Amino acid sequence: MQTESTLLFNRSDVQELLSLAECIDAVEKVFHQQGEGKIPPSGILGVRTQSGGLHVKTACLSGAKKYIVAKLNTNFPQNYARFGKPTIQGVIVLYDADNGRLLAVLDSMEITIQRTAAATAIAAKYLARQNSSVATICGCGEQGRAQLRALCLILSLRKVYAFDIDSSASLRLAAQLSRELPIDIEAICSLPGAIRSSDVVVTCTPATEFFVHKEDVAPGTFIAAVGADDSQKNEIDPALLASAKVVADSLQQVCSIGDTHHAIASGLMQKENVYAELAEVVAGKRPGRTSEAEIIIFDSTGIAIEDAAAAVVVFEKALTTALGNPFEFAA
Numbered sequence: 001m002q003t004e005s006t007l008l009f010n011r012s013d014v015q016e017l018l019s020l021a022e023c024i025d026a027v028e029k030v031f032h033q034q035g036e037g038k039i040p041p042s043g044i045l046g047v048r049t050q051s052g053g054l055h056v057k058t059a060c061l062s063g064a065k066k067y068i069v070a071k072l073n074t075n076f077p078q079n080y081a082r083f084g085k086p087t088i089q090g091v092i093v094l095y096d097a098d099n100g101r102l103l104a105v106l107d108s109m110e111i112t113i114q115r116t117a118a119a120t121a122i123a124a125k126y127l128a129r130q131n132s133s134v135a136t137i138c139g140c141g142e143q144g145r146a147q148l149r150a151l152c153l154i155l156s157l158r159k160v161y162a163f164d165i166d167s168s169a170s171l172r173l174a175a176q177l178s179r180e181l182p183i184d185i186e187a188i189c190s191l192p193g194a195i196r197s198s199d200v201v202v203t204c205t206p207a208t209e210f211f212v213h214k215e216d217v218a219p220g221t222f223i224a225a226v227g228a229d230d231s232q233k234n235e236i237d238p239a240l241l242a243s244a245k246v247v248a249d250s251l252q253q254v255c256s257i258g259d260t261h262h263a264i265a266s267g268l269m270q271k272e273n274v275y276a277e278l279a280e281v282v283a284g285k286r287p288g289r290t291s292e293a294e295i296i297i298f299d300s301t302g303i304a305i306e307d308a309a310a311a312v313v314v315f316e317k318a319l320t321t322a323l324g325n326p327f328e329f330a331a
Helices: 011-017 020-035 079-083 109-127 142-152 167-180 192-196 238-243 259-265 278-282 304-318
Strands: 006-009 043-048 053-061 067-075 088-096 102-107 134-138 159-163 184-188 200-203 222-225 245-248 296-299 325-327
Touching: 006 011, 006 304, 011 102, 011 109, 011 304, 020 109, 020 142, 020 278, 020 304, 053 304, 067 109, 067 304, 088 109, 088 304, 102 109, 102 304, 109 142, 109 222, 109 278, 109 296, 109 304, 134 142, 142 167, 142 200, 159 167, 167 184, 238 259, 238 296, 245 278, 259 296
Parallel strands: 006 102, 134 159, 134 200, 159 184, 200 222, 222 296, 245 296
Antiparallel strands: 006 325, 043 053, 053 067, 067 088, 088 102
């Protein structure tokens, strides 16, 4: 669809145009570009209300075509219980970086889900033990499902423990994905034993008090800490962070809104103790896992280059299809 209009994409359009495998590939490429210094750091701005908040994340992508991208997302953790609405809602806007023309406006929900899971998969590729076969997923909503699907594209998992404070959610995930994926998925009510027996642990919850304790994590474990994307949230024991190798999606963000910031605030570590950003590892600037025994934590707060990479895939694929609704803002 060749058009000078702005293209509008709803969530169904995004789902049709973006597969998880494509998202992983696109996000890995932009991490590599950033690690090589070919694209500038992402920016973030946020505001909080009593029940939630809004954050704005921006990025600029270089390549055959240059883009400016901004994502505006609200995050209201009690939305489903109070209103039957999603926790995260928002839009992504895509601009031509050469002339500022507004190219597309996309629903952000599917892209946020996929790119977050993609970042975990990429981190696991470089930081988890290659023979990792057992995983624990903490948080069994849409993000937990996406995280497991993404990990299965990278690792040969044979056993997965699914945990949620709402036991019905973990049972639903286990039942659904056991039919979809060729692995044994068990819904669990107690977390410590599952963590101790796992090679990979993913936390994707809105928790404000940590629940992954240092004493429960075995040597060699890879942890993707995904849920803490504002300063109030906390999933990982600060003492565990202080003793592990920490890789950040964004050093600035993890020190202000990620799990790492709680370890810094408690005086157990400093900003300089963060080992690397994932982009440095992907680009080969810093080695990833260097021993089978080291515990590695990927502190994932969500950065705009991930959103930008996924949005560009959707937009460029749409140019050859009938998807996307043209709209004239200046009409």
